[in-house]
Amino acid sequence: MPKLPGIKHLDAVRALEKAGFEIARQGKHIVMTDGVRIVTIPRNNPVNAFTMGGIVHDAGLTIEEFRKLL
Numbered sequence: 169m170p171k172l173p174g175i176k177h178l179d180a181v182r183a184l185e186k187a188g189f190e191i192a193r194q195g196k197h198i199v200m201t202d203g204v205r206i207v208t209i210p211r212n213n214p215v216n217a218f219t220m221g222g223i224v225h226d227a228g229l230t231i232e233e234f235r236k237l238l
Contacts, residue, residue, distance in 0.1 A: 172221050172231050174214030175238070181209060183237035184227060202227075 181191070181198055184207065189200040198209045207226050209215065215223075224234045 172217055172224065172234070174217045175220060176213050177209050177211050177215050179238060180215060180220065180223065183234060184209075186237045187227065187229060187233075189227065 177198065181200065184200050185191075187202070189202045189205075189207065192199045192201045192206070196211060198211065200207050200209065205226065205228055207223050209223060210219065221231070224231060227234075229237075
């Protein structure tokens with residue numbers, strides 16, 4: 169699996185919005201949904217690379233697809 173560097177949480181939110189996700193609610197974490205899947209993004213800068221990889225996997229995307237959305 170290719171590495172995904174830690175990125176800013178707002179960049180991750182923008183990329184997931186391009187993939188069809190919408191913000192459902194916000195607090196200490198940002199919860200996004202596409203109607204089928206739900207992903208939770210912590211408000212850390214940067215989001216840990218392992219955490220970001222899990223978020224991308226939960227969103228049903230590959231690392232390459234996510235990088236193109238950034």
